[in-house]
Amino acid sequence: MAEMVKKSSGDEILNHWILAVSCILLIISGYGFLFQIETIGSLFGGFDTMKTVHNWVGVVFILSLLYSMRHYFKDALEYDADDRQWFKVAGGYLSHKVKVPPMGKYNPGQKLYYLAILAAGIAIALSGFVIWLIQDNAGLILFAHLVHNVAFCIFIIAVPVHIYLTTLANPGTFRIMVNGMVPLELAKKRYPKWMKAAGKM
């Protein structure tokens, strides 16, 4: 069996699944509220229950998102010349013929995705808490309602792109969220700078 490298730790994988499941539940129930969709309400056992589920799953989501900072935040803040070149070739996603510069553990698309989700996640959680808990402050609640919905729009764009790019568009990537392992040969191709830093190349 080919030699493997560990890209994601156990707690990272578990936390990512908590994030993924809570996020998708929140998006589905969010659509239910946004368009008063009776079918979605019924799935959750009625709109009253769906509101309770939405609120508390939101708590799980934001705690999980904040916990994820220990896995991704430091990497997400560091960009180098190769990262800038990565944007010029659109990460190689639009054509397989372009030369993609060597990448570290995460490419800048992933890093910016993380920062966008972190910012939108904090915004949607704070505004959610305002709508949930604050009373008698119409200006604040309407502002929170607006922020909550703008952040929702970021999620419904970014999350499907993330899911597509980590499954169908990049075969083999999904396994990292199952056991955290990547074959060494593949890792050398995809994350050469990370592998060099780890002394494997």
Place this chain on the structure above:
Amino acid sequence: MANNNTKNRKAILVTPEVCIGCRACQVSCKSWNQLPGIKTKNTGTYQNPPDLASAAFNIIRYSEVPSQANPVRWLFVSRRCMHCEDAGCMKICPAPGALYRTKEGAVAFDRDKCIGCKLCVNACPFDVPRYDEEGKVTKCHLCFDRIDAGMQPACVKTCPTGALRFGDRAELISTAKQEGFGTIYGEEDLGGLGSLYAFKDEPKLYGMKDDPAIPSSVIFWNTVLKPFAVAGLGGVVAAAAIHYLAVGPHKEEEEV
């Protein structure tokens, strides 16, 4: 859906000029809707209770507006849900059926379907909806149950001076105009209100809101963000599908 059939649209016409501030409308509303009394404190005005409440679907607002001719002038306005044609509360409500349009064009509520999010309170241009102790929405429902039985709303029925009149909305407007009232508050606002006010003076004197409107953030949310939430998701799913077919997944052998 909004009831645009103004032929059938019913309304309450308030004529503050003939209101004597007796508050019979408040009492009959409580009586019909079985609402409890509210303990209040005297704050130097006869207005009581001080504002609409979960146990007060209508109130008479007392304004002291002295003028040259009349140094002790009191103005009375019977205030309740305006039953907007274009209702901010219904727009923002996330729970289907919690706020709904009656066949007379009024905005009624179903507390069993209310999820207690209170967004309607904040989206209302007139600060009308209230929450009861169980966290469910309450407000004037234009006595749709009485109207169904061929009766007038309780407040109208009991009004001794004709300051409250109920009937066909278009007819009420033309009657008020014939009677010489220059300003019919609510004739055009928010698509037309179901609570109309006939004034000779400036409505503002009576504490009526100038140019009432649904908050702009709610309009933006409704006209931009909601469509975007559908188009955006559909767009990225379509883009992913096109990418998969046109460019295809990443292939390792093409890498360096």
